[in-house]
Amino acid sequence: xxxxxxDDTMKxxxxxxxxxxxxxxxPYKALSQELGVEEGETIKRLGWLRRKGYLRRIGFSMNTRxxxxxxxxxxxxxxxxxxxxxxxxIAAYGNITHNYLRCHRLNMWFTLTxxxxxxxxxxxxxxxxxxxxxxxxxxxxxxxxxxxFRLHAV
Amino acid sequence: xxxxxxxxxxxxFSVNDLEASSRPFVKASKALGMSETGLIDMLKSLQxxxxxxxxxxxxxxxxxxxxxxxxxxxxxxxGQKKAKNRLVQDVFMADDRISHCYERCPHEKFNYNIFxxxxxxxxxxxxxxxxxxxxxxxxxxxxxxxxxxxxxDKLHLGExxx
Numbered sequence: 033x034x035x036x037x038x039d040d041t042m043k044x045x046x047x048x049x050x051x052x053x054x055x056x057x058x059p060y061k062a063l064s065q066e067l068g069v070e071e072g073e074t075i076k077r078l079g080w081l082r083r084k085g086y087l088r089r090i091g092f093s094m095n096t097r098x099x100x101x102x103x104x105x106x107x108x109x110x111x112x113x114x115x116x117x118x119x120x121x122i123a124a125y126g127n128i129t130h131n132y133l134r135c136h137r138l139n140m141w142f143t144l145t146x147x148x149x150x151x152x153x154x155x156x157x158x159x160x161x162x163x164x165x166x167x168x169x170x171x172x173x174x175x176x177x178x179x180x181f182r183l184h185a186v
Numbered sequence: 187x188x189x190x191x192x193x194x195x196x197x198x199f200s201v202n203d204l205e206a207s208s209r210p211f212v213k214a215s216k217a218l219g220m221s222e223t224g225l226i227d228m229l230k231s232l233q234x235x236x237x238x239x240x241x242x243x244x245x246x247x248x249x250x251x252x253x254x255x256x257x258x259x260x261x262x263x264x265g266q267k268k269a270k271n272r273l274v275q276d277v278f279m280a281d282d283r284i285s286h287c288y289e290r291c292p293h294e295k296f297n298y299n300i301f302x303x304x305x306x307x308x309x310x311x312x313x314x315x316x317x318x319x320x321x322x323x324x325x326x327x328x329x330x331x332x333x334x335x336x337x338x339d340k341l342h343l344g345e346x347x348x
Binding site: 046049050051052053054055056057058059060061071072075078079082084085086087088089090091092093094095096098099100101104105107115119122123126127128129130131132133134135136138139140141142145146147167169170171172173174175176177178179180181182183184185186 | 187188196199200202203204206207208209210211222223226229230233235236237238239240241242243244245246247249250251252257274278279282283284285286287288289290291292293295296299301305307328330331332333334335336337338339340341342343344345346347348
């Protein structure tokens, strides 16, 4: 095998990983057959994609709705001097998966999941205090039309 | 609904990635006190029942060349429900640059109900896309470019499934 790079096979692999693997004893074997390479090469390529930062992880995605969980998108306005503190507060929550600064008056946006509407409300109340926020704007999920990553490496 | 073991399995894989080896379930099954095939059968059944959506790779979109990311919030003007459905079904569903499309309950201080995440090579690409979809006055919208990622993590199911 030549030195690894973002060649056509690597691009195909990256795309296939996003589309999903079949659950089996050897999931990379089936994928390798599809790509026409040896399983050992696929595993080396996965290591390369990880090391180079293209691939964050391979793992299971769960249907939170089906699991009875409820989620919301939360927005608030955080003054610059308090951003680091707010980031730290949010880092401690295992049920907050995404937190971003965005160019807007409401500059901090995060997603929160809870086991019930009641728990969600309680967590929001606690967060409001911990974040010293005048107001948290909560935008509860009503329907998921699409959640699918299929990005081509460019 | 879910057995204790099924909850354990879901909680385990909510925090543990699949390793890159030829038999990636061997270690996981040992950690869970199951046989390798027992674990795989349970995972397949959880997928069949809809609790597991899939086994997928998560790509770093910035590294993959999509430097600009934006949350775009949309609201159809009154009487434009058809146009909204068309936008969601024909445009957002079909465009690979749109990774998320959610309907949310609006808030009086952020009065939009359709939320999309878009990944693009430049801000111009995002703005061109939005302009091309919202020229006919059927939608109000706001584009919120991502300034900085402060956190991106897996959802830890352990505590949530108790």
